[in-house]
Amino acid sequence: MFVVGTTIPVKSTLTDATGQYLVSGLDEGEYRVVVPADNFASQTSTVHIAPNEIESINADLTPNPATVSGRVVDTGTGAPIANALIQAFTTEGTFVTSTLTDVNGQYTLTGLPEGIFTISASATDFATQTQTVTLTPNETETVDFSLIPNPASLSGIVTDAQTGSSIAGALVQVFVVGTTISVKTTLTDATGQYRISSLPAGTYNILLSAKGFINQTVSITLISNEIKILDITLNPKFAAIIGVVLDAKTGIRLANILIEVFNDQRVLVASILTDVNGQYKIFDLPEGKFTIKASSKDYFPESKIITLTPEETEVVNFTLAKKTELPPVIHIDPQQGNLV
Known part of the structure; x- marks a missing residue:
């Protein structure tokens, strides 16, 4: 295998x-x-x-x-x-x-x-x-x-474009331009570094892939005996959250409800208001655990905890209960004995 x-x-x-x-x-x-x-x-x-x-x-x-x-x-x-x-x-x-x-x-x-x-x-x-x-x-x-002796070589480091950290186990494949056959393959080591040797002079497509990241292809041209350094950054595959907010009593869709997304350190990472149809969409979220909160001055807030995986679109709906109006304040005038 x-x-x-x-x-x-x-x-x-x-x-x-x-x-x-x-x-x-x-x-x-x-x-x-x-x-x-x-x-x-x-x-x-x-x-x-x-x-x-x-x-x-x-x-x-x-x-x-x-x-x-x-x-x-x-x-x-x-x-x-x-x-x-x-x-x-x-x-x-x-x-x-x-x-x-x-x-x-x-x-x-x-x-x-x-x-x-x-x-x-x-x-x-x-x-x-x-x-x-x-x-x-x-x-x-x-x-x-x-x-042919004295070929070119290719080396570099693969990192996360968002965090800058190295990516271990990324797959590096070398293709001759115009073909689908990989002439060389390797995996990055624990520090995200790779090296590919014995490449003849020519033009190649370098395909890099890693779990949780978007594939990237880079074209390069090598000459005989060249030592080429090619560092690559991969963008994470992002997730999305969509949903709708309803009134718990009437079922009416609620506009202008504040949707906030907090990471597991309780740091706010995204926020948006629901549209006229009570809907919201939040894109470009990394994988991980998040708390989604829906709130408004007229409704009691509601929070939900979700876990996102790369390229996932999670549906998170809310049903909010309206705050009841407080009764009027009654003041008693001790001089008159009247209710005000």
Whole structure:
């Protein structure tokens, strides 16, 4: 199992004698499940795991898979490149399988179904290279690579645009402009920093994403041997509150009722008056716990506590009771004995 959008493995296991398997201890999130087997084509599927959820993913593997093999060398010297990472992607950019070259620069990718694939080769201090291949059942295709040394590299820090704090675990993906295939992926570390090396000269789209934040794409152009610093700020995904305020006795919608939003430190973060239809809308609220208060000089105030999640629109309605009029004040004149 891999984190979606990366080649980072999370969990793995083997099927038992009956072909069944169990992967436990997964955090909430989206994963890519890859099921390979000898003499069968691998199968890939995506699953979203919710807390305490048990998800069932069955695989129906196709026999007589295809194979891609080849050799990876240094363009300048012709020397083999050991431990180069070879990856296979579908035309939609979905990762299928990967392997490393041996000391002779040779590799073999097995278990590939028929179809069109992009094969990429990358190695430290060399520019990543990709090639497209069409496979038929039981075919063995040869794909050799000649990598260019002294590539460019990209690094930086990803921060919250609202607070300035670093964002750990943000996904950084590098795409060649005009394609949907990620040539490099990584995650930011605990300090929000990332580094991507072995990028050939060219123009790229850098896609950054993180839970609770709006995705951002940045286009850059790299030259050979360049060390590029690219710091990115991500905007949080905001929530909204909408609702209507009614008179408790008549059901009439109340205009000009003050709606106030307080955070969990009791700090006022937003306020608005209801319109002529008794409605209100408050946007651009961060996630968290809030107290919503409706008040007016003619009505008793009412408060409600809610918890907002990113991109959520919460409906909070109020029904206010009108303050009763006080009776007139009676004064007694002790001299006259009359009521005033």
